Amino acid sequence: MVRAAGRVRNSAHKSMSAEERKVILASSLGTVFEWYDFYLYGSLATIIAKQFFTGLDSTSAFIFALLAFAAGFIVRPFGALVFGRLGDMIGRKYTFLVTVLIMGLSTFIVGVLPGYESIGVAAPVILIGLRLMQGLALGGEYGGAATYVAEHAPHGKRGLYTSWIQTTATMGLFLSLSIILGVRTLVGEAAFADWGWRIPFLLSIILLAVSVYIRLSMNESPAFKRMKEHGRTSRAPLSESFGRWKNLKVVILALLGLTAGQAVVWYTGQFYALFFLTQALKVDITTANILLAVALLIGTPFFVVFGTWSDRIGRKPIIMIGCLLAALTYFPLFKMLTQAANPDLAQAQATNKVVVNANPAECSFQFNPTGTVKFTSSCDIAKQVLAAQSVSYDNVAAPAGQMAWIAIGDVVIQSYATQGLTLDQVRVTDQAFKKSVNDALRAAGYPAKADPTKMNKPLMIGILTLLVLYVTMVYGPIAAMLVELFPTRIRYSSLSLPYHIGNGWFGGLLPTTSFAIVAQTGNMYNGLWYPVVIAGVTFVIGTLFLRETKDIDIYARD
Numbered sequence: 001m002v003r004a005a006g007r008v009r010n011s012a013h014k015s016m017s018a019e020e021r022k023v024i025l026a027s028s029l030g031t032v033f034e035w036y037d038f039y040l041y042g043s044l045a046t047i048i049a050k051q052f053f054t055g056l057d058s059t060s061a062f063i064f065a066l067l068a069f070a071a072g073f074i075v076r077p078f079g080a081l082v083f084g085r086l087g088d089m090i091g092r093k094y095t096f097l098v099t100v101l102i103m104g105l106s107t108f109i110v111g112v113l114p115g116y117e118s119i120g121v122a123a124p125v126i127l128i129g130l131r132l133m134q135g136l137a138l139g140g141e142y143g144g145a146a147t148y149v150a151e152h153a154p155h156g157k158r159g160l161y162t163s164w165i166q167t168t169a170t171m172g173l174f175l176s177l178s179i180i181l182g183v184r185t186l187v188g189e190a191a192f193a194d195w196g197w198r199i200p201f202l203l204s205i206i207l208l209a210v211s212v213y214i215r216l217s218m219n220e221s222p223a224f225k226r227m228k229e230h231g232r233t234s235r236a237p238l239s240e241s242f243g244r245w246k247n248l249k250v251v252i253l254a255l256l257g258l259t260a261g262q263a264v265v266w267y268t269g270q271f272y273a274l275f276f277l278t279q280a281l282k283v284d285i286t287t288a289n290i291l292l293a294v295a296l297l298i299g300t301p302f303f304v305v306f307g308t309w310s311d312r313i314g315r316k317p318i319i320m321i322g323c324l325l326a327a328l329t330y331f332p333l334f335k336m337l338t339q340a341a342n343p344d345l346a347q348a349q350a351t352n353k354v355v356v357n358a359n360p361a362e363c364s365f366q367f368n369p370t371g372t373v374k375f376t377s378s379c380d381i382a383k384q385v386l387a388a389q390s391v392s393y394d395n396v397a398a399p400a401g402q403m404a405w406i407a408i409g410d411v412v413i414q415s416y417a418t419q420g421l422t423l424d425q426v427r428v429t430d431q432a433f434k435k436s437v438n439d440a441l442r443a444a445g446y447p448a449k450a451d452p453t454k455m456n457k458p459l460m461i462g463i464l465t466l467l468v469l470y471v472t473m474v475y476g477p478i479a480a481m482l483v484e485l486f487p488t489r490i491r492y493s494s495l496s497l498p499y500h501i502g503n504g505w506f507g508g509l510l511p512t513t514s515f516a517i518v519a520q521t522g523n524m525y526n527g528l529w530y531p532v533v534i535a536g537v538t539f540v541i542g543t544l545f546l547r548e549t550k551d552i553d554i555y556a557r558d
Contacts, residue, residue, distance in 0.1 A: 028164050029214060031145045033100070033207040035172025036179075037107040040200050041072070041131065043176050046278065046285065047197045051115040052124045068128050072135035073508020076500035079139020081238060084493035087144050088237035095144050095492075097215045102137035104208030106130045111201030135504070142503075143496030148218075150483035155553060156311055162479035163307020167300055170471070173270060174296045177289045179203065184286060241486075241494040250485055251498050257546045258481065259502025261323040261538025262474040264531035267507040268330065269467035270296070272531070275511055276334065280390050280524045281342045282449040294461050299468030303476040310477035314548045319481070320539050322473030327535040330528045337463050340456040348445035352409035354393040356382050356522065359400050378404035378415035381430075383522065385437050391446060393522040408440040484549035491554075506534055 041048065049065035079099075087095040110130055116123045145165050153161035179200045187196040242248050270292070277288040306318050339346045358379035382404045386393050398404065404415040413436045418426050442448070486494035514527030 025164075027096070027145055027148055027214075027218060028168050029211075031141065031165060031168040032172045032175065033104075033204075033211045035169045036175045036207060037103050037134065037172075037204050039173045039176045040107065040180075040204070041068075041110070041134075043173075043180055043274075043289070044197050044200075045275075047193055048127075050193070051197070052127050054116045068124065068131055071128050072131040072138070073504040075132050075135040076139035076504030076508070077497055079136035080143060080496035080500040081139075081493070082136065083140020084143055084241075084496040085237050087140070087147070087492035087496075088490055093148075093215070093218050095140055096148070096218065097212065099137040099140045099144070100208065100211045100215055103134055103141070104204055104211065106133040106137070107201055107204040108208070111198045111204070139496065139500045139504070142499060143492050146479040146483055146495065146499075147492050150480060150554065151488070158480040158483065158554075159307040159310035159315065159477050159550065160304065161307075162483065163304045163310075163476045165479055166307060166472075166475050167303040169266075169475075170270070170296055170300050170303070170468070174293055174300070176200065177293045177296075181286065181289055181293070237490045237493040241490045242497070247486070247490065247494060251494060253541070253545055254482060254485055254495070255498035255502055257538055257542035258319065258478060259499050260506045261326075261535040261542070262319065262478055263503040263507030264510055264534045265323060265326045265474045266471050266503070267510045268326070268528070268531040269471040272511055272514060272527070273337075273464060273467055275515070276337070276524075277341060279515070280518075281338060281345065282390060282447065283341050283455070284449065284452070287452065287455070291457065291460050292464055295464035295468050298461075298465045299472055302469055302472035306472050306476035307480070310480060311550060314550050315477040315481035315484075316542065316546060316548050318477050319474050320543050322470050323535040323539040323542070325473070326470045327532045327539065330532055331525060333463055333466065334525060334528060337460065340459040340463065342447065342450040343454050343456075344445060344447040344451060348441075348447075349392060352444035352446075354386065354391055354441075355396055355407040356386070356393050356404065357396045357398045357402075357407065358382065358404035358415075359398050359402060360395075361400065362404070363395075376418040378417045381417070381433070382406050382415040383519075385434055386522070387519050389438070389441060389446070390524065391441065392524045395522055406437060406440075408437070408446075409444045411440045411444070413437055413440060481549050484552045484554055488554065 045065045048068075052068075053065060083095050083099060086098075107130075110127065113126055113130070114123060142165075145168075146162055149162050149165050150158050180197075183196050183199045184192045187199075240247065242251065274288055274292050277283040277291075278285050310318055335346075338349075356379070360379075362377040363379040363383070364377070383393075386406070393406075403417065406413045406415065413433070416429050416433060421429065482495040482499060483491060510530060514530050517530065518524050518527045
């Protein structure tokens with residue numbers, strides 16, 4: 001037995017064959033396609049909000065669209081349990097095939113799904129169902145890909161080899177942005193908003209065919225194949241992974257000390273940055289997509305750079321430093337981004353602050369995803385109008401019984417309450433109030449949208465690239481570290497759950513949570529507290545309690 005194990009370890013030190021490298025490349029390419037499918041929805045959230053949630057006001061529709069996007073993330077841990085169990089019991093290859101089929105077909109159906117105006121409430125219900133199917137599939141994808149590649153990699157190069165898997169999420173996002181930009185340019189903005197947005201979803205059927213072909217040509221993981229031949233596969237991988245404290249403790253540390261911080265850094269650096277540009281800074285979506293695509297193109301090679309470095313200096317220091325840098329610099333970076341993208345807005349915020357004076361008792365929580373809450377108080381109406389304009393404001397408490405009012409620089413505008421007014425009176429009063437607020441905002445220098453001629457695009461690209469570099473630091477080495485934390489027989493299940501709770505819940509809910517914080521507090525930067533706090537917590541827990549794993553021999557851990 002000792003000699004056999006020694007032969008396994010010695011073979012692990014050899015360089016990979018050309019066939020093995022081809023198989024790993026095929027695995028990475030298939031994963032790119034799956035991420036492309038998943039991120040199409042996130043990139044088109046604003047258009048999808050108009051197509052499937054037209055029964056709501058614009059702010060609620062966008063938040064509801066983000067919730068539908070988040071729904072796919074919420075179920076990812078359940079996908080991790082289902083497909084992780086299958087991967088540990090029957091193998092990595094066949095699990096891959098199932099996940100890509102579910103993912104691709106769900107995406108294609110979104111492309112042909114009628115909108116709200118055609119089939120009413122059934123449209124968003126079906127859409128969310130498809131998002132749930134995508135989330136389940138993706139929940140089984142990453143653990144399999146990371147495990148599969150790591151179990152092929154030679155000892156001492158797992159960071160390098162698995163870092164190629166880590167590039168696939170960003171490459172999938174880049175591919176989705178590129179196709180969206182190409183289609184938008186080809187058909188024009190009006191046609192794209194009407195029907196052209198469906199084309200990127202429909203094109204996924206081609207990617208699905210390629211992915212299935214690739215997955216069918218893959219060989220089973222040699223570590224799993226050897227373990228199966230010796231009859232050492234787990235009969236109850238979920239019980240072994242999460243029912244035994246020795247392994248469950250590592251799962252919890254992997255979540256809180258690794259994947260939670262990695263997730264919020266990943267989604268802040270890419271998705272939240274895109275939403276912040278288009279929603280808060282009013283940059284047109286084409287420009288925002290192009291600038292982010294350039295930043296992704298520049299930053300993506302660093303996944304491999306940091307993965308390679310992790311083979312030399314360790315996984316833990318690179319990931320922890322990435323979390324710390326993000327927590328310390330997000331606020332100044334996003335403020336710099338405002339100055340670079342919309343200097344008129346930055347100037348207006350500095351010279352003509354907006355203040356809402358209202359009785360706190362009549363101010364409701366502004367998060368209204370269902371669109372069923374009717375805001376009737378003068379405070380709520382004032383905040384709704386400012387939120388629709390993406391205007392940051394300060395809150396000042398007013399005495400009870402006093403009607404809320406908005407101060408924009410030196411201009412004071414009285415709000416109104418709907419109680420006691422007829423529908424016609426509400427409509428007339430609302431139009432007059434919104435016009436007064438808009439006129440005052442324009443007079444105070446608040447722009448309706450960012451002026452392309454005033455944008456400092458090189459600085460914007462520089463800031464976005466730095467945000468992507470943080471992503472590469474925390475994400476490049478993490479697959480190798482997760483694989484090395486768990487034994488082969490339960491590796492797929494054990495690493496998948498903390499990864500997908502971290503990325504599915506902590507990361508996937510970031511846009512919705514952050515924008516809800518902004519809507520409630522009135523400050524467009526306050527949403528950053530969510531990733532800053534979580535990245536800081538991960539830095540502390542990971543630094544104090546996680547061990548370095550780069551020298552672990554995973555072939556000796558059946």
